[in-house]
Amino acid sequence: MLLGVWEKFLANVKLRRTVVLLVIILVLYLMKSMMSLILLTFIFTFLVLSLNKTIRRHVKIPSRLIIIAVYLLIISLLYFAVTIYLPKLFTQTEAMAKYVINFYQNPDTDTNAVMRYVNDYISNSEITAQMKNGVTLIFKYLTSVGSMGFTFVVSLMLSFFFTLEKKEMYHFSRSFLKGPFAWFFQDIYFFAEKFVNTFGIVLETQFIIALVNTTLTTICLAVMNMPQLFSLSLLIFLMSLIPVAGVIISAIPMSFIGYSVGGTNYVIYIIIMLLVIHSIESYVLNPKLMSNKTELPIFYTFAVLFVSEHFLGMWGLIVGIPIFTFVLDIIGVKPIRSKKRKLKLKKDRNLREDGKN
Template sequence: MRLGNTNKLRSGFLGIWERFVANVRLRRTVVLLVVIFVLYEMRELLSLILLTFIFTFLVISLTNFIRKYVKIPAPLIVSAVYLLLIGSLYLGVTIYLPKLFYQTESMVKYVMNFYQKPSFDGNEILRYVNNYISTSTIVSQMKNGVTILFKYVTSIGSMGVTFLLSLFLSFFFTIEKKRMFSFSRSFLTGPYDWFFKDIYFFAEKFVNTFGVVIETQFIIAIVNTTLTTICLAVMQMPQLFSLSLLIFLMSLIPVAGVIISAIPMGIIGYSVGGLNYVFYIVIMLLVVHSLESYVLNPKLMSNKTELPIFYTFVVLFVAEKFFGVWGLIVGIPIFTFLLDILGVKPIKRKKATLGKIKNKLSHKE
């Protein structure tokens, strides 16, 4: 009797298990929750994981781009890229880092002097603004901001270790890419292949959304930084290297980065050339932002779900709470990945678009 009950329980459990495995939507939801739980438990390593993924994705994309035009073995390209990165890091630490600290200190002094001793030159508008806003309050807020900045600076050491470790891990991943892929595919065969197939499903979507958006943000940031730095150099702005680094970092933050970087540029521009320079900087930012919105985004962001500005700011605020400063950069790509999983405005693939064009041309013929 007991044996019969045991067999019934076992068969009932197996039936539930088989129905669970057959229900793809429920199964993938559970797998996704398990992955999120594991990542949450490993949240201290999240920066290392994200940086390793970003470096790996960018280097693989660069390698594939070079191999389209020059048939060089991939390991040779990867080795050259990482040697170039290490050389750039060495030059940056030994030569440019002291300059960066000096120019950043000078930039902070410019901002402090602007608020403490503003040169109005009889401008009634600025005098009214000065009477309306308490300078002492602004200075105290800036001091609080400097305190917060100091806390971030103290964490640079640990972030530097994370950066080097992620660079190290991404090098071995990219140098052994074929072996890594073939070994990883072995998980897709076996009694629990459904679990790893679901992980592969989410990983593929993650690469096609998060990876593509991050790559695009880096390209746009480089273009924006180059154009803005050229304009600032023509205007003979001081602390050019420090401003360029600030512009590049802020360009990685969608929408909000333009506003944040405009404040120190406007203040330094006013200290150098008065309201005329502020006007020139505003015009320059509008032109560069228009170029980004109407030229770069349509060409580069064709793989990305466009978000309204309100949603963009909300996602940035929430991501900053969850991921800290990292959230400002990875918040939009992660949200885009979630939209793709939920099926909300699915990501348009370039291949699908090209396929439609070919079909239309064939119909015309």
């Protein structure tokens, strides 16, 4: 009887895969203390393999040579970042914090009514207490920078060995697909393939958009002669990895510093600049880079960010949307494609039908 139930379970693919997915989620939950290591290793591996594939598409160079060159470049950049730019970053971050503190402690006498109203509102509301809690949280994360640095180095090393021995890893992993428990590893392979095709690609897209946003914003801030440019550009890049909400969060310190440098006019310039860059992201980059992925409404985006931050912490703000996209793919929700993509598919279908006739 038990044998018959077991055979029915193995034959029921949907039920079997649901159980396997729950097992994977349980294992990841038990390994939540290593989540940073797992995610960073995956991100490094995926980005390096994507870069390797792009380079080999244009230049026929051995994969191992490209991978070694990429990691040597990363190590060189890390060395310069730690020895040259890290002290500068701390200095500029301290100066940026002083700008924000001076904005509240010593407001200009000619501050207009709107700015006085905002200042009074913040002073008399719970926002100040929330900001203090936020500062406490930031210091908590800064104190763990040592462990995060160790995690970063280990994940970089693991991703290096994985990418360097990609073929060996592939052939060895294929051996799990044979034997009495082949069904279990086949289902894991099924989810892993979908995970890479959704989570990885969406994350890569967020990374590209963050680079473009950071470059455009930094150029505009440099033209405006804004101080602490290196610290601001790093903040903008990190916030750009957070969909939608990152623009709002990064606007706050930029507005404070802009007001201390050029008054209300600079605040208006910064808001206009962010609106223009966000429009470029929404109407140019997102349709071009994510035309075949689910484009979430803003409400869903914020809801997913809040939930993922609750369960995954700061990582949830970055990987929440890719994970949600992966879940949509698993449950069979079809992506919302752009009109241009729909027209192209319809045109291709008509051409095939005409060819048959």
